[in-house]
Amino acid sequence: MVSELERYQGLVHFLGQVLGSNYEVVLHWINQDDSYYIAAIENAEISGRNLNSPITGFALDLIRNKIYQKQDAVVNYKASSDKNQQIQGSTYFIKDDQGVLLGLLCINFNAQPYLAAVDNLINLANLDSLMASVPTVASEHQQQRQVVTNEEVLHSSVEEIIYAVVAPNTLQPGIKLTQDKKIEICRKLNEKGIFKIKGALSKVAEILGTSEPSIYRYLKLINQS
Template identity: 45%
Template sequence: MDKETLNYWKTVITFLHDVLGDNYEIILHVIDKNDIYIGELVNSHISGRSKNSPLTKFALDLITQKVYQEKDFVTNYKAIVSPLHKEVRGSTFFIKDKEGNLEGMLCINLDISAYQGVASDLLKLANLNLGQLIPTAPETTSTVALQEEPVEILTSNIQDIISEILDPSLLRHNVHLSQEVKIDIVTKLSEKGVFQLKGAVSKVADILCISEPSVYRYLKKIESD
């Protein structure tokens, strides 16, 4: 994304913030060839993230699965703020160049806690709760699909992203990992685009108890294979 395009989207975000107010977190993820970073962020109090925070696994999956080739945006998906377990609703707009290559993502997260509070207070006036108003129906294919709705985890910690991808048992420091397993781990993280995130090599080296040059050697081996 060139500077002119970046400044354009920053202006759009300023406009959206003035229109929507403080209940919406708005993030511009800039996608360069070897780097993904946050170019603009407003209302960060909603997720607790900063401009140095990593891309989420959910967003990485959108990129690696090339969802942007089929859609211009995805809307109204569930997101959880870690570690507060606060639910927000997210939407992502794909920013593409004239050839359809992905240059960035504009993400908007709505903090629904205030609305949940208002709804709860209204129901209390009638001595009701939300569960009483939703009928219980037999489980069907459609209800199962709803239960399997993708959930984005909003975090400022890159290790949380890695933990979503890998088997947690592999991340324990008392577990001995062979070189083959370490290469498999690096391969999986590379396929998910983790190494495009700032600080990923250092964090993976720490988790695997190896040096950063070793991580780069594994990546070079993976590329050559």
């Protein structure tokens, strides 16, 4: 019997072929340990990610804020990749019959080629001054559906997400961290849902120069406080 995960992995492959190379299709799935991982990805060259890349901090915020309980999807938000491409993202929440979140199906549209084509047409027709005077108005429907205003960053590694949450100077090589500082860092990462990312705990332990059991102990203290 085909599992729910396998059905969506097949759908990702299908959508990647149908939509074409300007659309990255990503399936984030939840593990038995309540962590998220990329279960399938098509046209990954848009973000440079792969099956070992983490779920984004933006997606973790959607999960932590339980946006999936209020609506089925979040569409047409701004995203960016390491290649500084202009990307439009949309996320569909995959839920079971009881509304429990199983995963996220994300489609990231690389608008760069189309924006460049529009610019070329405007320049070709010498319409620069006319276009500058045309106002841009968001539709009422878009305004009603807007639930988040921050931009999604498509990080390709867990380290990048950790360094995006913790001040870089805090984790510079050679800086000796006290236990209290390590707990403070873990608290900040935990608030952002970073430990929901598959492999994040071991990576945090490596970066902080401590053991995985120590990180588990810090998290227990944090959850008790």
